[in-house]
Amino acid sequence: MPEINMFRRVKLFIIYIVIIFCIFLGLPQLLSSYFLHVLILILYFSFLGSAWNILGGYAGQFSFGHSAFFGVGAYTSSLLYIKIGISPWIGMFIGGILAAILGGFIGYLTFRYKLRGAFFALSTFAFSEMLRIIALNWEFTGKAVGILIPLIQGGSLQHFQFLNKITYYYTILFMLLTIWLVQYSFDHFKFGYYLKAIREEEEAAGSLGINILKYKTIALIISGFFTALGGTFYAQYMFYIDPDITFGTNVTIEMIVRTMLGGAGTVFGPLIGSTIIELASEVMRSLLGEYKGLHMMFYAIILILVMIFFPNGMMGLLRGKKKEEQKGI
């Protein structure tokens, strides 16, 4: 590809990000508190989806246990806060680092033994279940009761507690921007090309001298780190965590579904997937009332249809890509 073309693409991309960021920056001024909540959820799930996307989309390693990192993040910051009063802002990064270490451990173990596809998915699933059971049985983590974050009168910036939703909104927007820039750098630096090469054809990438074990593990570390930050945000936004909410399969499913719906391995895929699902379920809710399970059914139907008709997600549709070649019979 000619150098100049590449440069233009980079510039275009930055322009996209800046435009989208500005739109999101201005949006809260126009919205009521209810819509702001919906918007926060959209950004929050885009953030989580993007974190999963780093491993699942860019490196092509399908994890079914990302709730492990989410839970580690949520529990670390919450425990540090309620036990020794460390600010969740600091706890967030300690949780991120612990999750990164966990990611390094799981990654080194599973990738060293060359677990791939479904086998990798199942082993990550087993790790997240183990952590769920530990959290469920450990006195220190509050067992099944979970942890209630004590509220501070009037909110407090230092304690990551705000009365107005706008501050949460800007926090998650900033987090999302950070992860976008990280993914953006994947598209333009060697590391990202290595990941793509590994995703497309692992043996070939290996024979070209790419250290597969190293790069896949690094992808898992980065992915785990960001997922944990999302966990802390959840804990500070909802003020309550328990083993099933944080380590359960639902968080993982949300991350995967939104990313795959929008388009795995693309920067804006998780945002698109998350927006579609959040808006669709809000519309369903207002049209059909609060029936338990109804909007999730709808959500499952969208997911199934997209998987069948647009295997590359909505981003694939936007780019007008053909379906992946159909192998086999």
Added chain:
Amino acid sequence: MDLGMLLEAIAYGLLSGGVYALIGVGLNLIFGVMKIINFAHGSFLMLGMYCTYWLSIFFNIDPYVSLIITIPFLFFIGIIIQKFLINPIIGYPEDNQLVLTMGVMLFLENIALFLWGPDFRTVKVSYAGTVFPLFNIRLNALRLIAFVGGLFLALILYIFLKKTDIGKAIRASSEEREGAYAVGINVKKIQLISFGIGTACAGAAGTLITPFFYISPTVGHLFLLTAFMVVVLGGMGSFFGAIFGGFIIGVMESLGAVIFPGSIGQIVPFSLFVIILLFKPKGLFMR
């Protein structure tokens, strides 16, 4: 803890193993023929449980008798899902297949939640308290029936696979899909039947555990990882592997529950699972 408790734990572990074996055999059949990992398997089990529940509520049908309805019903559901949802994505990237079966799982769970609510339900039978003494262990009749029923159905499936033409075609498609095509087997039809049978196995297992287990829309989650563990332990695609895998997981679970406090014992089978995945990903009994 004394020896008696351990023996009892092992006995009950084996009893659970019989049911796990049936669940695993079904999942394995689907994996063998379709080469997809079915995340909706636990939801099929849940459907079998609800089916049994409603039959017993409305028509007062004994849970075990309801098998003659749940098996064909789940078989039918399996065929529908295979025909309209799984079939279009065979040959797609593995991730898409995983997410599609996840979508099916979400759909089934939430339709159950929508129709029947989140409450935990149970089916009571008059003979629930019966026990059979075996040496000095007292075995609960319901658990024993589930064990015998699970193994019996797995045996019928085995004979079906070995002796009938359709069974042989299923095994052929499972071993070598292209080859099966080449000798004129209608692989599409075989895939339909296999998915139906796999689904029916999960449903039947659901029915068998209904008299002593609670029913809820998300009950399938509890059995999903167990089913995967059973299959991976025994080796993907191996029939007897799944049976032994069922017993091993059942015993590990039940020993873990006796030896460790609370539910921490569940970590035992999970750790075993990870170790097997790392060192013998093709299963314990495969070379």
